[in-house]
Amino acid sequence: MTTRNSESRIGGVPPVYFDLHCHLRGTMKPDQAAALAEKHGVPLPLRLEHEHYLFSNFEDFLSVYDQVGHVVRSAEDLKDIAFAYLESVARNGTIYVELMLSPGHSIANGIPFESQISAISDAIEEAEEKFGIFSSIIVTCVRHRGPDEAVTVAEMAVSNGSSHIRGFGLTGNERKFDAKDFKGAFLIAEYSGLGLTAHTGEWLDAESVLRTVNALNLSRVGHGISVAHNSAVMSELADRLIGFEVCMSSNVLLGSAQSYETHPVRKLIDAGCRVAFSTDDPAYFRTSPAREIEMAKKHVRLSVSEQWLIINDSIDLAFCDETKKSKLRLYCDRFSKDLWATAP
Numbered sequence: 001m002t003t004r005n006s007e008s009r010i011g012g013v014p015p016v017y018f019d020l021h022c023h024l025r026g027t028m029k030p031d032q033a034a035a036l037a038e039k040h041g042v043p044l045p046l047r048l049e050h051e052h053y054l055f056s057n058f059e060d061f062l063s064v065y066d067q068v069g070h071v072v073r074s075a076e077d078l079k080d081i082a083f084a085y086l087e088s089v090a091r092n093g094t095i096y097v098e099l100m101l102s103p104g105h106s107i108a109n110g111i112p113f114e115s116q117i118s119a120i121s122d123a124i125e126e127a128e129e130k131f132g133i134f135s136s137i138i139v140t141c142v143r144h145r146g147p148d149e150a151v152t153v154a155e156m157a158v159s160n161g162s163s164h165i166r167g168f169g170l171t172g173n174e175r176k177f178d179a180k181d182f183k184g185a186f187l188i189a190e191y192s193g194l195g196l197t198a199h200t201g202e203w204l205d206a207e208s209v210l211r212t213v214n215a216l217n218l219s220r221v222g223h224g225i226s227v228a229h230n231s232a233v234m235s236e237l238a239d240r241l242i243g244f245e246v247c248m249s250s251n252v253l254l255g256s257a258q259s260y261e262t263h264p265v266r267k268l269i270d271a272g273c274r275v276a277f278s279t280d281d282p283a284y285f286r287t288s289p290a291r292e293i294e295m296a297k298k299h300v301r302l303s304v305s306e307q308w309l310i311i312n313d314s315i316d317l318a319f320c321d322e323t324k325k326s327k328l329r330l331y332c333d334r335f336s337k338d339l340w341a342t343a344p
């Protein structure tokens with residue numbers, strides 16, 4: 001078993017948060033979706049419960065998700081959605097976000113890829129200027145749409161040239177296609193220096209996570225929680241310093257984890273895996289980066305040193321450049337010293 005210790009750090013754990021696994025369309029709250037539906041004159045037959053999206057299982061969730069995504073009809077919409085999320089989480093202590101963009105949906109709605117990136121970049125720059133939050137874009141291909149489209153998406157991502165595009169990912173139904181079918185798309189992204197991640201191990205077993213990491217040369221996995229059921233794979237991925245983007249509320253609400261209390265992240269942390277708590281689709285899972293940490297502290301009983309480890313790992317695993325990572329570390333250290341200085 002791998003054991004890692006946080007650096008010997010004094011002072012309190014700063015209330016700073018990260019979101020390394022966040023789908024842009026999944027940040028759109030029902031009132032935002034309703035406003036866009038009215039703006040564009042498109043129907044939005046939403047089922048709501050206490051002003052939250054209502055869905056009964058994973059398939060139903062995907063169906064609602066697609067209906068809601070249908071109301072995004074312009075680059076301006078994308079900018080507004082991204083900015084609204086960055087503003088809301090920055091006000092609650094989040095200092096770094098990676099927004100996943102699946103460009104195919106908006107291209108189908110008439111928004112060219114370049115316009116999508118330009119709009120989200122505007123939101124990122126405005127949010128950094130106004131609230132000091134750093135953000136990056138992870139362009140994602142969709143697994144069940146097949147490897148050919150994935151190559152097209154990778155080529156668009158690397159030829160765009162935006163400094164905000166820092167990663168390439170694979171979303172969608174992990175039961176469709178084999179991970180190695182996407183090797184071509186991931187090689188294009190890797191040769192251009194993009195960080196690599198893929199959804200895996202949310203529904204399929206630990207061996208499939210290992211195969212996906214190896215086939216696509218990933219440094220991070222989206223979810224990956226099934227690894228906790230195979231100590232050999234878990235230990236290997238811990239030793240290889242693979243990052244796990246853990247989204248507890250998503251797992252509990254969609255059923256890939258039975259409860260917060262029994263969530264596999266405790267085993268991952270105990271085995272020395274690198275973990276970054278994230279939101280997945282915060283508007284659907286009624287969460288935020290701050291709430292995910294609160295739930296982990298409450299139900300997974302994160303110790304102070306584990307909270308520091310997660311802050312360090314979140315920064316190390318981020319796809320942003322070293323200059324931004326240094327600023328994030330400095331911010332956390334200063335915050336910690338201030339907390340220490342003001343402690344009773």
Ligand SMILES: [Zn+2]
Pocket residue numbers: 021023171199222280
């Ligand atoms: Zn996801």
